[in-house]
Amino acid sequence: xxxxxxxxxxxxxxVVAVSGELVSGADRARLSWGFQALLTGILHTPTPAPxxxxxxxxxxx
Numbered sequence: 001x002x003x004x005x006x007x008x009x010x011x012x013x014x015v016v017a018v019s020g021e022l023v024s025g026a027d028r029a030r031l032s033w034g035f036q037a038l039l040t041g042i043l044h045t046p047t048p049a050p051x052x053x054x055x056x057x058x059x060x061x
Contacts, residue, residue: 004012004019015022025033 004015004022007015007019009016022030022034024030
């Protein structure tokens with residue numbers, strides 16, 4: 001695979017759908033955009049709740 005456009009659409013449909021955006025712009029702008037997109041996604045994705053003793057199977061019965 002040389003570019004995101006070359007990715008198999010059946011396996012990576014989301015990558016292929018945004019392949020133009022992933023490779024557009026100048027190098028520095030693209031790198032900055034990539035970090036911004038990554039951080040925006042992280043900031044808008046809730047972190048998982050800590051595991052409880054019940055979910056870990058550690059509850060005394």
